[in-house]
Amino acid sequence: MNTVVQLANSLEEHWMPFTANRHFKANPRIISGAQGMYYTTDRGEQILDASSGLFCVAAGHGRREIAEAVNKALLEIDYVPPFQFGHPASFALARRLSALAPGDINHVFFVNSGSESVDSALKIALAYHRARGEGQRMRLVGREKSYHGVNFGGISVAGMVNNKKAFGLGLPGVCHLRHTMLPEHKFVEGQPETGAELAEDLQRLVDLHGAESIAACIVEPIAGSIGCLVPPKGYLQRLREICDQNHILLIFDEVICGFGRTGKAFGADSFGVVPDMITMAKALTNGVVPMGAVACSEKIYDTITQAVPESAVELFHGYTYSGCPVASAASHAALTIYEEEGLFDRAAEMSPRFLEAVFSLEDLPVVTDIRGYGMLAGIDLAPKGAPGERGLAVMQELYAAGLMAKLTGDCALIAPPLVCEDRHISEMAEKLRSVLEAQ
């Protein structure tokens, strides 16, 4: 037995994130391998990956091209300080991402996770207004039923109560738009026809607090982790208009939506709205190495960099591993796969079959709602016992049946790798049906 396996015999010391630790350690689910669409458990069972890990493994598991690029990068340059020094791969990656991003979003600030990308974007928004002489714009607007990671900025603007309530009051001056989950949206596939008027909440906040106090509004194009809330038609367009009229920056948190999940490079492309900043992570490296980024518009970069003398640092922000060689190499290799295999188009092509399979579960009594867009869907289950209890039980039963899915509370989030084939979609639907039917 190798040392890692021996050590794994004691599960106690590792405090696992977002996990019921005592429950897990009594019923561990240990993965020992991953290839293509499947995980292998420590008992040798094959588990179909229905959530791309955590929405990150867009190109499937075990991609040699990425492993080899990472290995090569490590042997060439292990580490370069990102403050005042650089290495070629991060500049080339920023250029590549700028070309991929919509509109004039063409400057990229690297970080190490989705949470860091959100907090960085919020800080950049504040710094932008300060640089243009409106430093009083400190108010940040988020939305109910949203997830923006776990750092203090992110939990302040987000709208998931369990992620906030133990951790104090959050940032001062944060306001929330109402969420867009209307009763008439039940079992609607794609964008709901109604609900665009909910964007007027931003106008109400402008009227209430004054535009001159508001720095930015952050939303996920599709609210992912909360259960796949697809934006009503016209909703994001209206947010854009209100932001433009009031000099408020619009930030799209595309940590889940980015890199093909919606059938285009970004949700911004799918919904036809260009924000001022896009946060990204996860599939940026196919989930292989931690990396995130904030892509900003020309005006944001120019305003902040030109506000200080050339020799002065313009933004007092950054991380030891921002754009580090190994993450940059992983991202280049992932983007090359996405391009060469046309994975964003493939996602658009597979989407109707995927959504048909997920919505075929509509008849099951335990299923109370289904939403979906692109290669992302949420299936709400009738609660049983405390909130989340049924979700946890279903997650375990799915795993025992050979399917890994992300459950948030009592909602199953389905988002398979974009390389999935018809047979995987059928297997996924069969396993979901057999487990949900037995509820």
Ligand SMILES: Cc1ncc(COP(=O)(O)O)c(C=O)c1O
């Ligand atoms: C929209 C969104 N923002 C931010 C995050 C946080 O990303 P990370 O877990 O990499 O910090 C997530 C994670 O799921 C997310 O879905």
